[in-house]
Amino acid sequence: MSENSIADPGTRNGGDLVIETLEALGSHTVFGIPGQHALGLFDALSRSKLHFVSSRVENNSAFAADGYSRATGEVGVLFLSTGPGALTSLAGLQEAYATSVPMVVVASQIPLDGLGARRKGMLHQLDDQKASAANVTKSQRTVHHASGIPSAIQDAWVDAITVPQGPVWVEVPQDVLLAPVLVPPVRDALAEAYEHPPRVELIDEAVRWLAQATRPVIVAGGGVRRAGAQDALLAVAESLGAPVVCSPGGNGAFPWIHPLSLQSWVEDRHVTEVLEDADVLIVVGSALGEVTSNYFTLEPRGHLIQIDAEPRVLESNRPALGIRADAKAALEYLGEALGKLKGGVGADWHGQGPEAVVAQTLDKVSARLDAQDLAKERTFMADIRAAVPDDMQTFWDMTISAYWAWSCWDAKGGEFHSAQGAGGLGFGFPSAIGGALGLQVAGKTPAQARVLAVSGDGSAMYSIAELATAKQHNAPVTWLIVDDGGYGILREYMEGTFGKATATELARPDFVALAESFGIPARYAEPENVREALEESFAAEGPNVVVVQTLLKMFAPTHL
Structure with missing residues (x-):
């Protein structure tokens, strides 16, 4: 039998070793699209208990595996074919990499004897496929013999779940996947x-710094949520009497309604001034990047303590006492040490308590919004929040509604997921499909597993093909498309900068008719009726779509 021939029925091959190892590691669901060099992998999949979710575009498969991981806390698994399939996934993997989402990517490769060569006519061949993934994955490895598959995937899994978590890349050549193996089945x-x-x-x-602080403040990033450090953060904040503001990725890391909560108004200059006035500013699980630093306008005047599992972000934007650690471990250590201080830590903001500073700051934020013509936008976001059950997870694309949600969305008992890590379009709907299906695998009923995806009309077109995936798998996803006729946020940026917008206006389909052509219930709703439309859609079964045609504006974050 030649190296590239398919094994006889009943004969285990390299593909079986991939599947068996994933099952032994606890995987339940795999996302991806079949391909020529990956046929041995998919043939083995047919003999397993793994649930395969076939997307229509590899980038959306990556988003779906990302959403699965975010919703369930498990490792997302993605199967890719060689060359074009692998490359198409990279933008989705960039989001997972930027947001530290644990994923294991198994990509096929051309046969071993073609690696490193440049054979004319070899389908899907890249000069160095693994190098293409290097910018968007934590680690990359190629397996050269079937017996090495279990160890390679196990090592990759460790990489994925070790902080800073993230996607990892394993590629297996076609002939290694097809080769019959003598290795016994992987049991654990x-x-x-x-x-x-x-x-x-x-x-x-x-x-030592905090013992002397009178105006400590905490910025909580996505690392707090990923580490499950919410309780540890609350304990430290209350011990210090420190106001807490969450970054967009950290939304939900600290109770929204709490006397010390500055919520998520990191793009508001009034909140930025509180951070600047802190004599000790603790930044945990955040790079203190573009959005969290209010577009690099933040100029701290006190000491800065930065805690992050990713050593490359420490002091990347500001000099700090950089502590490389998982957020939960660091906050627990910090909380224990603070608890031993005699007399505790006394917060005194220029003669008033931290709760008063928080309340005054939030009042200033509200007054600034009141002074702008934003009644429609604020009502629209409030109506969506009122419609969404407290424990429902939500997935937001890069759209004006999401930019609002970064600041004003009270996650309550549900998880808030957005694409602000890498900022690519098309995240919302496919990640929501992955999240909903993952929640079902975790034992939730379809009603309990229902999630909300929010997109603009521009970003919706990136993932419109996944209507077929949602229908095929009967995913309990409600997709809200806010249609403003173009790339709304880019339109606003260009008009604000240049006085006119260029190339932002879009022809788009009848989204309702298009969804219905897939057999998916869909409806148009007026902005003032969005709450009713969503509540009715949440009560239905399977996927559905709500389209609102309206033009929303962003708030101005600076003083008027």
């Missing part, structure tokens, strides 16, 4: 994350 696989506890001397120094 152990993948444990490496721990990164904070250095004791750094925690001691942070405590």
Whole structure:
């Protein structure tokens, strides 16, 4: 039998080793699209208990695996074919990489004897496929023999779940996937994350600073949520009497309604001034990047403590006491050390308490919004929030509604997911499909697993083909499309900068008719009726679509 021939029925091959290892590691669901060099992998999939979700575009498969991981806390698994299929996934993987979402990507490759060569006519061949993935994955490896598959995938899984978490890349050549194997079936696989506890001397120094602080403030990023550090954050904040503001990625890391909560108004200059006035500013699980620093206008005047599992972000934008650690571990260490301080820590903001500063700041934010012509936008977002059940997870594309949600969305008991890590279009709907299907696999009923996706008409077109996926898998997703006739946020940016917009206006389909052509219920709703339309859609079964045609504006974050 030649190396490239398909194994006889009943004969296990390299593809079986991939599947068996994933099952042994606890995987339940796989996303992707079949391809010529990956046929051995997909043939083995047919003999397994893994649930395969076939998207229509590989980029959307990556978003779906990302959404699955975010919704369930499990590792997302993605199967890719060689060359064009692998390359098409990269923008989706960039979002997972930027947001530290754990994923294992298994990509096929051309046969071993073609690697490193440049054979004319070899379908899908790249000079270095693995190098193409290097910018958007934590690690990359190629398996050269079937017996190495289990160890390679197990090692990749460890990489994916070790902080900073993220997607990892394993590629297996076609002939390795097809080769019959003598290796016995994989029965168990152990993948444990490496721990990164904070250095004791750094925690001691942070405590020394905080013991003398009277105006401590905390910025909570997505790393707090990913680490499950919400309780530890709350304990530290209350121990210090420190106001807390969440970044867009950290939305939900701290209770929205709390005397110390500045909510998520990081793009508001009034909140930025509170951060600047802090004598010790703690930034945990955030790079303090473009949005969180209010577009780099933040100029802290006090000490800065930055805690993050990714060493490359520490002090990347500001000098700081950089502590490399998982957010939960660091906050627990910090909380324990603060608890031993005699007399505790006294917060005194120029003669008033931190709760008063928080209340006054939120009043200023509200007054600034009141002074702008934003009644429609604020009512629209409030109506969506009122319609969404407290525990429903939501997935937001890069659209004006999402930009509002970054600041004003109270996640309550549900998880808030957006594409602000890399900022690419098309995240909302496919990630919501992955999230909803993942929640069902986790044992939720279709009603409990229902999620909301929010897109603009421009971003919706990136993932419109996934209506077929939603229908095929009967995914309990309600997709809200806010149709303003173009790339709304880019239109606003260009008009604000240049006085006119160029190339932002779009021809688009009748979204309702298009959804219905897939057999998916859809409806138009007026902006003032969005709450009723969503509530009715949430009560239905399977996927459905709500389209609102309206033009929304962004708020101005600076003083008027």
